[in-house]
Amino acid sequence: MNPKLELFSQGEEVVTGQTVDxxxxxxxxxxxxxxxxxxxxxAVGDKLEDLVTLLNEIAERSDCCICTGGLGPxxxxxxxxxxxxxxxxxxxxxxxxxEQIERFFLKRKRAMPEVNRKQAYLPKGAQRIDNxxxxxxxxxxxxxxxxxxxxxxxxxxxxxxxxxxxxxxLGKQFSLKPKQLVSLKTVxxxxxxxxxxxxxxxxxxxxxxxxxxxxDHVETKLLFPHDYDQVLMTELIDAFAANIGDFVxxxxxxxHASGDLVNVVDRLMQVQKQKAVFxxxxxxxxxxxxxxxxxWLIEGxxxxxxxxxxxxxxxxxxxxxxxxxxxxxKIKHQKKVDLVLVQLHLxxxxxxxxxxxxxxxxxxxxxxxxxxxxxxxxxxxxxRKQNQSAVLALDTLRRYLQLHQ
Amino acid sequence: MNPKLELFSQGEEVVTGQTVDxxxxxxxxxxxxxxxxxxxxxAVGDKLEDLVTLLNEIAERSDCCICTGGLGPxxxxxxxxxxxxxxxxxxxxxxxxxEQIERFFLKRKRAMPEVNRKQAYLPKGAQRIDNxxxxxxxxxxxxxxxxxxxxxxxxxxxxxxxxxxxxxxLGKQFSLKPKQLVSLKTVxxxxxxxxxxxxxxxxxxxxxxxxxxxxDHVETKLLFPHDYDQVLMTELIDAFAANIGDFVxxxxxxxHASGDLVNVVDRLMQVQKQKAVFxxxxxxxxxxxxxxxxxWLIEGxxxxxxxxxxxxxxxxxxxxxxxxxxxxxKIKHQKKVDLVLVQLHLxxxxxxxxxxxxxxxxxxxxxxxxxxxxxxxxxxxxxRKQNQSAVLALDTLRRYLQLHQ
Numbered sequence: 070m071n072p073k074l075e076l077f078s079q080g081e082e083v084v085t086g087q088t089v090d091x092x093x094x095x096x097x098x099x100x101x102x103x104x105x106x107x108x109x110x111x112a113v114g115d116k117l118e119d120l121v122t123l124l125n126e127i128a129e130r131s132d133c134c135i136c137t138g139g140l141g142p143x144x145x146x147x148x149x150x151x152x153x154x155x156x157x158x159x160x161x162x163x164x165x166x167x168e169q170i171e172r173f174f175l176k177r178k179r180a181m182p183e184v185n186r187k188q189a190y191l192p193k194g195a196q197r198i199d200n201x202x203x204x205x206x207x208x209x210x211x212x213x214x215x216x217x218x219x220x221x222x223x224x225x226x227x228x229x230x231x232x233x234x235x236x237x238x239l240g241k242q243f244s245l246k247p248k249q250l251v252s253l254k255t256v257x258x259x260x261x262x263x264x265x266x267x268x269x270x271x272x273x274x275x276x277x278x279x280x281x282x283x284x285d286h287v288e289t290k291l292l293f294p295h296d297y298d299q300v301l302m303t304e305l306i307d308a309f310a311a312n313i314g315d316f317v318x319x320x321x322x323x324x325h326a327s328g329d330l331v332n333v334v335d336r337l338m339q340v341q342k343q344k345a346v347f348x349x350x351x352x353x354x355x356x357x358x359x360x361x362x363x364x365w366l367i368e369g370x371x372x373x374x375x376x377x378x379x380x381x382x383x384x385x386x387x388x389x390x391x392x393x394x395x396x397x398x399k400i401k402h403q404k405k406v407d408l409v410l411v412q413l414h415l416x417x418x419x420x421x422x423x424x425x426x427x428x429x430x431x432x433x434x435x436x437x438x439x440x441x442x443x444x445x446x447x448x449x450x451x452x453r454k455q456n457q458s459a460v461l462a463l464d465t466l467r468r469y470l471q472l473h474q
Numbered sequence: 475m476n477p478k479l480e481l482f483s484q485g486e487e488v489v490t491g492q493t494v495d496x497x498x499x500x501x502x503x504x505x506x507x508x509x510x511x512x513x514x515x516x517a518v519g520d521k522l523e524d525l526v527t528l529l530n531e532i533a534e535r536s537d538c539c540i541c542t543g544g545l546g547p548x549x550x551x552x553x554x555x556x557x558x559x560x561x562x563x564x565x566x567x568x569x570x571x572x573e574q575i576e577r578f579f580l581k582r583k584r585a586m587p588e589v590n591r592k593q594a595y596l597p598k599g600a601q602r603i604d605n606x607x608x609x610x611x612x613x614x615x616x617x618x619x620x621x622x623x624x625x626x627x628x629x630x631x632x633x634x635x636x637x638x639x640x641x642x643x644l645g646k647q648f649s650l651k652p653k654q655l656v657s658l659k660t661v662x663x664x665x666x667x668x669x670x671x672x673x674x675x676x677x678x679x680x681x682x683x684x685x686x687x688x689x690d691h692v693e694t695k696l697l698f699p700h701d702y703d704q705v706l707m708t709e710l711i712d713a714f715a716a717n718i719g720d721f722v723x724x725x726x727x728x729x730h731a732s733g734d735l736v737n738v739v740d741r742l743m744q745v746q747k748q749k750a751v752f753x754x755x756x757x758x759x760x761x762x763x764x765x766x767x768x769x770w771l772i773e774g775x776x777x778x779x780x781x782x783x784x785x786x787x788x789x790x791x792x793x794x795x796x797x798x799x800x801x802x803x804k805i806k807h808q809k810k811v812d813l814v815l816v817q818l819h820l821x822x823x824x825x826x827x828x829x830x831x832x833x834x835x836x837x838x839x840x841x842x843x844x845x846x847x848x849x850x851x852x853x854x855x856x857x858r859k860q861n862q863s864a865v866l867a868l869d870t871l872r873r874y875l876q877l878h879q
Binding site for chain 2: 083084085086087088089090091093094095096097098099101107108109110111112113114119281349352353354355356357358360361362364366367368369370371372373374377421422451452455
């Protein structure tokens with residue numbers, strides 16, 4: 070049985086919904102991967118009494134607890150005080166923590182406000198967690214057979230402290246058997262079609278199958294036990310990849326995350342040293358916008374009116390498929406680029422905003438190996454159509470690049 | 475004292491962090507606005523025992539609880555069963571609920587799977603909440619002086635049920651005194667500069683001042699008591715608006731939400747019946763992409779290389795400010811549009827990805843009333859620079875439109 074872990078988020082801004090608590094979800098995933106069983110997530114505000122009650126509840130029922138927030142310098146940051154009261158421990162001044170806080174301000178050429186002195190007081194017996202990324206040190210301690218870890222609520226600081234200290238620290242306190250998560254990421258195929266495609270594969274009882282549909286891609290997840298045979302694991306992953314087919318743009322394994330579709334395309338483009346130009350209609354600039362910081366994208370253009378697009382390139386608008394090809398060839402000639410992607414919507418523009426009407430898009434990709442042309446039907450509200458057309462355009466590029474790598 | 479309300483989110487996907495719980499934050503905000511005091515948010519997985527324990531805990535300590543999730547047809551959807559066990563009530567078949575579920579499938583021309591029959595069983599004495607947007611009806615009931623509301627976990631369904639039924643229902647059960655929230659939304663000015671600008675304004679003790687910095691804009695929030703004098707309220711808001719100045723793009727009052735900057739610009743463009751073309755560099759298509767479904771945007775283009783941009787328009791690249799103006803005038807002449815916005819980054823392109831180097835952008839807006847030109851310094855990682863340049867371009871347009879409305 071995996072040890073039980075609870076997450077505890079502190080702050081009025083969380084409990085009143087002004088802030089969506091992304092810390093809890095991030096920590097939950099990280100701790101599931103470490104081998105914990107997450108039993109509860111609780112958020113409370115800044116009332117000392119509520120914090121004390123919750124700390125005592127958790128100490129009674131859980132093996133481990135990670136708490137975020139309430140370590141700041143102001144009067145509503147009460148975590149250390151609540152711990153002292155809940156566990157009957159005095160607060161002690163930690164000169165090393167104080168020096169670190171002073172140094173933080175010194176580096177930024179600012180005087181340390183007197184209120185920050187408070188952050189150097191930790192419950193007696195707690196182990197300090199150094200924080201190079203902000204003023205609030207974290208701390209960790211055992212109470213009543215429960216390991217408590219207290220981290221700052223600023224997400225970037227919390228993640229830095231978790232990665233630099235907490236993960237290893239918890240690994241030493243508990244005998245953990247992390248499960249192994251493999252995720253096949255796909256674009257252009259829905260969850261139910263993936264289920265149908267993999268239905269014939271026999272999955273061992275110890276392996277858990279799950280799906281997760283995001284805005285940009287769908288993940289097919291296989292969760293293997295800690296000690297699962299590596300050869301059998303690879304066989305099962307290969308069977309899934311073969312059945313789902315070339316909709317799979319990457320496979321994440323433990324310790325090997327490939328990022329999203331933009332990251333995959335970006336790496337392929339860099340390796341192959343190609344340059345690209347995009348012409349967009351339905352995606353309205355979002356295709357270019359997704360490729361932020363990608364040097365291989367040299368130009369992009371958005372046209373709301375395909376008639377105007379045809380005129381700009383001195384072409385006739387008879388057949389949109391032929392038009393896309395003709396535009397791509399003109400651009401390749403003018404701009405001397407390797408890859409030109411032209412995506413046109415074939416349906417009436419007025420249908421785009423009607424969430425009940427699907428629209429057809431045609432994507433032409435002119436490459437050194439010739440012209441690729443694919444069509445897709447896209448449905449949903451305008452914003453979803455915009456995003457899907459950008460993602461499918463990017464995926465057309467990905468398919469070409471993976472085929473010719 | 476406002477009645478105490480807790481939020482309860484059910485589901486393995488939430489407690490293990492596969493899903494960020496946006497329901498809890500949305501409901502918390504909605505219930506704060508209604509006049510509740512939110513004391514806790516708790517998420518648990520799909521274990522019956524955990525659900526029963528939590529329901530009993532909440533019934534002991536809270537006046538109201540909204541629970542999301544666990545109403546689906548599958549074996550891990552256990553809410554009704556947990557309620558029955560926790561509150562010692564039998565589950566009863568509700569023929570009206572069953573008819574609604576059948577009709578849901580009939581409308582979609584699909585046979586109702588047998589598993590969905592389960593969703594028509596509700597705890598004895600519970601009041602059904604009709605769900606036209608999905609198969610799971612919600613329900614509500616009083617137990618031990620606590621009002622419980624159970625809603626589906628699909629965010630769109632949850633929100634529909636809350637808006638169509640729950641808000642009014644809770645209004646009838648409790649004597650609520652909602653506070654009045656006013657929010658001044660700004661672009662182009664940071665939180666600390668706003669604080670300095672409003673420092674001289676005397677704020678009555680009963681009014682709470684707060685700030686919230688989002689990715690696209692900063693909100694300055696004033697929270698007034700339920701019965702605050704309307705004339706005094708308007709005076710205070712006017713003082714804030716005057717001191718912050720024309721960085722304010724909209725003011726939200728109770729019952730009057732203006733949306734984000736794109737919504738504000740979209741309404742102004744529609745009223746003024748103007749058409750626009752955008753030329754982007756640093757924002758890389760994101761400016762066009764933000765204006766999804768806005769018919770007034772007829773074309774957009776992205777250039778990574780300003781030299782190439784100059785060549786495309788047969789212009790010399792001596793002075794980037796003059797270049798932006800010359801491009802805008804050429805486009806206005808060619809395309810016969812009312813508004814042309816050209817935004818160029820004045821710094822070396824290689825500095826964009828260095829988060830420690832700020833870059834300068836110049837935005838030129840050619841209008842029927844002449845040329846507007848503004849400069850901004852933008853800092854942070856590449857993605858933030860991209861977004862900020864798109865937002866500031868859009869805000870340049872907003873300032874012009876508000877001045878000439």
